Amino acid sequence: MTATKGLEGIVATTSSVSSIIDDTLTYAGFNIDDLAENASFEEVVYLLWHRKLPNKGELVQLKQQLAENASLPQEILEHFKTYPIGKVHPMAALRSAISLLGLYDEEADVMDEEANYRKAIRLQAKLPTIVTAFSRVRKGLEPVAPRTDLSFAGNFLYMLSGNEPSDIAEEAFNKALVLHADHELNASTFTARVCVATLSDVYSGVTAAIGALKGPLHGGANEAVMKMLSEISEVDNVESYIKTKLSNKEKIMGFGHRVYRQGDPRAKHLKAMSKKLTSLTGEPKWYEMSTKIEEIVTSEKPLPPNVDFYSASVYHSLGIDHDLFTPIFAISRVSGWLAHILEQYENNRLIRPRAEYTGPGMQKYIPIEQRG
Numbered sequence: 237m238t239a240t241k242g243l244e245g246i247v248a249t250t251s252s253v254s255s256i257i258d259d260t261l262t263y264a265g266f267n268i269d270d271l272a273e274n275a276s277f278e279e280v281v282y283l284l285w286h287r288k289l290p291n292k293g294e295l296v297q298l299k300q301q302l303a304e305n306a307s308l309p310q311e312i313l314e315h316f317k318t319y320p321i322g323k324v325h326p327m328a329a330l331r332s333a334i335s336l337l338g339l340y341d342e343e344a345d346v347m348d349e350e351a352n353y354r355k356a357i358r359l360q361a362k363l364p365t366i367v368t369a370f371s372r373v374r375k376g377l378e379p380v381a382p383r384t385d386l387s388f389a390g391n392f393l394y395m396l397s398g399n400e401p402s403d404i405a406e407e408a409f410n411k412a413l414v415l416h417a418d419h420e421l422n423a424s425t426f427t428a429r430v431c432v433a434t435l436s437d438v439y440s441g442v443t444a445a446i447g448a449l450k451g452p453l454h455g456g457a458n459e460a461v462m463k464m465l466s467e468i469s470e471v472d473n474v475e476s477y478i479k480t481k482l483s484n485k486e487k488i489m490g491f492g493h494r495v496y497r498q499g500d501p502r503a504k505h506l507k508a509m510s511k512k513l514t515s516l517t518g519e520p521k522w523y524e525m526s527t528k529i530e531e532i533v534t535s536e537k538p539l540p541p542n543v544d545f546y547s548a549s550v551y552h553s554l555g556i557d558h559d560l561f562t563p564i565f566a567i568s569r570v571s572g573w574l575a576h577i578l579e580q581y582e583n584n585r586l587i588r589p590r591a592e593y594t595g596p597g598m599q600k601y602i603p604i605e606q607r608g
């Protein structure tokens with residue numbers, strides 16, 4: 237038995253949700269470029285859960301179900317108020333809130349297909365409300381209740397600030413959600429599948445996935461990119477900052493990918509959005525610094541930017557707090573996690589690989605008095 241570090245190249249399941257073949261990403265057969273230009277996030281949610289685009293009636297129904305389920309139990313909001321002020325990362329708050337939410341769902345442990353689909357709707361609907369409510373409560377502000385007449389993207393931006401977003405902001409945020417919705421067997425999705433393959437419940441699967449997304453090698457990289465851009469601060473500082481990091485063998489956040497070799501197809505959309513939004517907000521330096529970093533990194537190493545790189549300056553331009561970048565990723569990616577969780581239940585088998593043992597050989601128990 238020989239282990240492959242990080243399971244690189246191992247095909248661990250079949251899935252009909254999304255695919256990455258020759259650096260092309262598709263959701264249920266639809267090219268991400270096509271979806272990014274044309275689809276609403278709600279259509280993508282339907283696509284991932286049903287493997288087909290909704291007709292008008294189906295889309296109206298899904299939007300209505302999401303709107304009707306967006307409110308939170310009062311207990312979740314009260315819980316936020318008990319957190320140590322200024323010490324809780326929003327990803328930790330989100331992880332805790334989803335676990336807690338399971339306690340208030342009477343169907344949490346009901347395992348039939350319809351009940352699991354209803355839980356998927358509830359989770360998808362409530363994640364934006366959780367993230368925005370936490371963001372406000374920690375600033376001493378009242379949460380803003382979700383509206384039923386706004387799009388999923390528009391409602392998030394509205395609940396965050398209390399103001400209706402501009403068309404440009406809503407369109408950009410919708411596109412970002414579409415681009416982040418699913419990505420084959422990434423670490424958080426794999427985590428979700430491993431969890432529910434024990435026949436554990438949907439809330440446990442999503443809680444586990446949030447934990448995996450939080451790390452800086454995965455979803456946490458978007459916040460880390462913004463931290464780097466803020467540290468660099470000016471275009472003139474880029475070259476020395478990046479070259480020093482590379483010569484110290486430090487990783488540049490937002491670059492590299494386990495699967496893509498030529499480049500992440502989502503990055504070009506975010507790059508174009510970054511250019512547009514940073515110029516509209518009068519802060520083109522974030523885009524200029526980002527392109528300079530890309531130029532230097534790619535000239536030194538075969539490491540193209542991934543989805544997290546340009547999303548940082550996009551979210552910053554939308555006025556979003558930097559530590560909410562990864563929770564935003566979760567708001568979108570929960571659609572993919574849920575699609576994979578439902579798919580796992582449909583044809584389940586426990587996921588239990590083996591480990592190549594590298595510890596000591598056989599030993600004999602030594603009573604504690606005789607140990608050195």
Ligand SMILES: CC(=O)SCCNC(=O)CCNC(=O)[C@H](O)C(C)(C)COP(=O)(O)OP(=O)(O)OC[C@H]1O[C@@H](n2cnc3c(N)ncnc32)[C@H](O)[C@@H]1OP(=O)(O)O
Nearest residue numbers: 452453454455457486487488489490491492493494542544
């Ligand atoms: C949504 C997402 O999850 S996208 C990924 C988000 N994560 C990041 O942006 C963090 C930065 N990137 C990375 O850490 C990696 O590229 C990962 C985690 C994305 C992929 O990791 P792996 O496939 O395991 O590649 P691994 O970390 O083994 O790197 C292979 C080589 O490339 C180098 N490398 C990989 N990424 C980077 C980077 N961002 N900056 C500098 N060097 C890098 C490694 O140092 C290593 O070099 P070596 O062979 O000389 O030791």
Ligand SMILES: O=C([O-])CC(=O)C(=O)O
Nearest residue numbers: 418419421422423494543
């Ligand atoms: O697929 C991966 O390993 C990481 C990634 O890009 C994603 O989850 O979107």
